[in-house]
Amino acid sequence: MSTSKRTSDFAVGLSVISITALLIAGTLWLKQADLGGRTRHLTARARDVGGVALGNPVVIRGVRAGRVESIALGDNDWVVLKLALDRTVDIPRDPVVLLAAASLFGEWQATVMSRDGVPADRVLRAALDEARAGSDTVAGAVLPDIAQLTAVAGRISGDVAKVAERVEIAFDDAAARELRESIRNFAQLSGDLARTVNVQSKNLDKISANVQTGLATINDAAARLSTFSSRVDSATSRGELQMIVNNSQTAAREMVTAAQQLRELTARLDRTEANLTQAVARADSIFAKANSRSGTLGLMLNDPALYQQSDSLVRELRGLVSDVKKHPKRYINMRMF
Incomplete structure (x- = not known):
């Protein structure tokens, strides 16, 4: 009876000591105590x-x-x-x-x-x-945490919405119609200029040919006059005066022909100048509309505010996207436990 009691007391004491040691070890582990100086x-x-x-x-x-x-x-x-x-x-x-x-x-x-x-x-x-x-x-x-980044993104989206609203106001239906009309007028002007250049190119070819013919005629007449002047002295003594008169008449007729061709050339140049003047007037009208501030194209060319705001916003967006790409952990660092 005494031996059984001593055995039971020893088992109880050992259990208490084990439980106490486990509790102490668990407490130290939960508190992450540094026992080894690590x-x-x-x-x-x-x-x-x-x-x-x-x-x-x-x-x-x-x-x-x-x-x-x-x-x-x-x-x-x-x-x-x-x-x-x-x-x-x-x-x-x-x-x-x-x-x-x-x-x-x-x-x-x-x-x-x-x-x-x-x-x-x-x-x-x-x-x-x-x-x-x-x-x-x-x-x-x-x-900055996620909430602050979200607030910044919200402000950026608000700025983008304002820019989009301004763009929508600037490019309404009336502006689109004016822009289409300007493009149509410019296309028509380009076609007129192309046709004018084509026609005047042909006219210039003809004029060049006529000028060359006229120069050849003048050169021939000058050569004949030179020959005539060299023979004047001997013409009277040799009885060739009649021949000289005939040559002079021929030269006069050729000079008349050359003068007529030059008049035709001048008339063609006048018509060419009129066509070019009309084309320049049309181009000046279109450029005047573009330079004014009343139309859409005029606002786009003369009002730098929209371009500066859009350019500033695009630079900020590019900077933010570039920084997010380079340092993604700086903004979002997700860890699943």
Whole structure:
């Protein structure tokens, strides 16, 4: 009876000791106590910590390297964070701590990175410069979360809607009709100019041929006059005066023919000038409509406000899209647990 009782007491005592040891080990595990000295601490301060809470992960170069051990209010409205890091992980040179949402479900994390890798945001860099302290405390700041990015996207979409509304006001049905009429007039002018050039090209070919004929005739007449002048002296002595008179009559008739051809050439040039004058008048009318501020084309050419606003918006959209493509984790970092 005595032996059985001693055995039962020993079993009860062993069970109590085992349960106590398990409870202590579980408590230490839940509190993530550093029993083996495998962690080191990094202190950071910031004006605000956003949604960061105790136990949130600390990430270095995308790898979890520790946890947030404590958060406390310090002097001069600073918030002091104590980060427990694995001793085997190297801390970046000139470190800073960026606090940001880790997913769309409200989890936050603290990212330790070099100051050189901080996003080129003027407000963020100013906050880090303000939080810079001694060598034992690093600077910290809060990155914009999903709500702030959504608000920025909402403002951008509102600006796009305003621009679209202005474009719709500028290009109404009447503006479209005026634009089509201007295009039709310009096409008609182009056709008229093409036909005029074609006709005048043919006329110039004819005129060139006539001029060449006239020059040949004049050259022939000059040659004959030269021959005539050389023979004048000997004509009277040899009885060739009648021949000289006949040659003079022939030369006179050819000069009359050349003068008539020159008059025809002048008339054709006058008609060509009239056609060109009409074409230039039509072009001047179209350019005057385009230069005025009453029509759609005139507004597009003379009012730079719409172009400047659209160009500024496009540059901002391109900058935002380029930054999202280069640093997607800066804006959205989704992690499923």
